[in-house]
Amino acid sequence: MSPKLWLRAMRQWPRWTIIPIGLALAGFAIVLGLILEPAGYALSPTLVEPTPTLPAITYGQGISTSCEDCHFSKDALQASAADPAVASDYFIQSESAATAHGRLGCLACHGGDGMAQDKDGAHQGLVPDMSAQNPQTCLICHEGLPNEIPHDRLRVPHGQIVDHVEQGEPCDVYCSDCHGGVGHGFDPLSGEKFCSMTVCLDCHQERDLEVQITDCDACHIGPHDVAVSLTCNDCHTSTETWEEVALGIHPVALPGQHGQVACFQCHQYPDFKGLNNVCTDCHISGHTDWGDHDCSACHDPGATWDLVADTWDEHTEHWDQYKGAHLKVSCDGCHFETYTDLDPNCNTCHAVPESHEGTRADADCTGCHQADQPWTD
């Protein structure tokens, strides 16, 4: 019978038959689903497996509520601590739950039972410091740890630690020794809490490690190709910041404002190369058509550019009238166009008076007048 005829016949059936038809349709949908599901799976792409964005670690987000209820609240800690005097040591800022490690949840690193209602139950199987007890767990996420931090020009002991962990050997240094409570708000990579050198120094001294604290090169990758005779301490006066530098051993005197300029405003970073120790290395001359590189012939390095050496022997060699009132005139007063090819004749600047018109108009003024004497003499 054709489908159309079946449908026509079905419409002649008693009305109650639509109920079992409805049930049959629901069952048919389920059977169809059971058949189509493996077919769909077989046709689905097998290569496009979702790449795990995170390694297979224990995610405790959402099931660490008991931990947060206690450790985010000082009152709760006081109430449950065996020794209330040290209860505040276990207080954790709630904002730490939003950090990269905090979002994993307390259980991810510390284990325990994050849903238990009592302290003993919550602390069952607790791991206080995962980096000490299970350091390999840190390495699940933190692969390829660098041995140098180029931005800070720093050598770090990651390689030695990773080697020990991978070989299953005991390691005296744990991740948390330098990186602190990474899950609780201390993030050395963000720069918010700078891991100062004192952290390294204190630990090195406590453990009497082989690397000498005075051996700056052991940890710091210096940018300078300094002379063999110099050490880091010769210039750098602080172990907290490299910017505190002493200038006592600067090979060139740094008079005036020169001593207040940062090193790399004059020198090229990082090896101090590029300077010829002349003024024009840094300063642009206002009179490029005249003069040589020795600006100090006229200008006092310890003062401003405006002050020019009062005595400049060469000036009188060029012009014997550089004396008297002429000494009070600024350089630009005569050299307003050029410092070279300036006509030394008096009428370059001075007008010939009417009384001299005639036979004395072309005469040499210095025959009668000298710059260090009044015109009337």
Add this chain to the structure above:
Amino acid sequence: MAEHHWGWLVAIYLFLGGMGAGSFLMAAAVELTGMRYRQKYCPTALVGAGVSGPLILIGTVLLIFDLGAGLREPWRILLMFTNLQSVMTWGIWILSLFLPIAFIYGILEVMHVYPQILAWARKRLAFLPETLPYRRIKRVLAIVGGVLAIGTAIYTGVLLSVIQAVPLWNTPVLPALFLVSAVSTGMGLTFDLAATLAVPEVHRHYRHMPLIHMLFIGLEIGLLALLLISALMQGGVAAESAKLILLGKSSVVFWVLVMGFGMFYPLMVHVYAFARKSHGYLSGVLSGAGIVIAGLFVRYLIVAAAIPVAL
């Protein structure tokens, strides 16, 4: 990657529970709006009232087979009525109240369509009245049963969403999605499939159905997209679950059966029906089939793709 906890049995239970609740809601809606009485015969009301009880009962029976100790020692099931802090206990109470109401409503609807059943029963039980105020009784049961039906549909979503160890489930979107899906599958079964088979011109009597279908399908698409997008943005395990559905081994089932055949095709059919004020017989039946299939696989994919937090 950890295996999912629950399999086909739970997915079918969720599907039957949702569709049974949605079917009842369809029957209650046509009853309370009076649309049931505009024609001599309303197949939607008959199917909706008749299938809702059996569907939920079958789903509940399947659920019992999924139990572990409860199957071997059935008396332990009674303990599930006492833990009022558990969503499962809420569900058991809701089902315990809804099932008898659904069956009674179904029987009353059949008796209303076939008055000779009451006459036959009076011959054996003389105390039975000659007639019953079907409309009044059904109206009360429709209201009470309707509330319980909504509770049943929502509870199936809440059951999964309270599980914090499965990030894909742990979202308030899930109960809303399951409720919308339940109503949509109920409409698909009672109206598009069964009623259209029985009375091909049934859509002419319910001119607003295409618009209502469009609304619910659109809502379902939106909520499903919200669920998956929020899972992807959450990252970690939730994102891996979502990627399983969208790109992994469940992708063909999702894109072809759920989104293609189950949502976009019915949406197009009902947009056409809304615009042209009619749609073909075959397209109506197929769109109903698609909606029902989508409802089944939405639940199955959500159950199957869930990846729990490893402990």
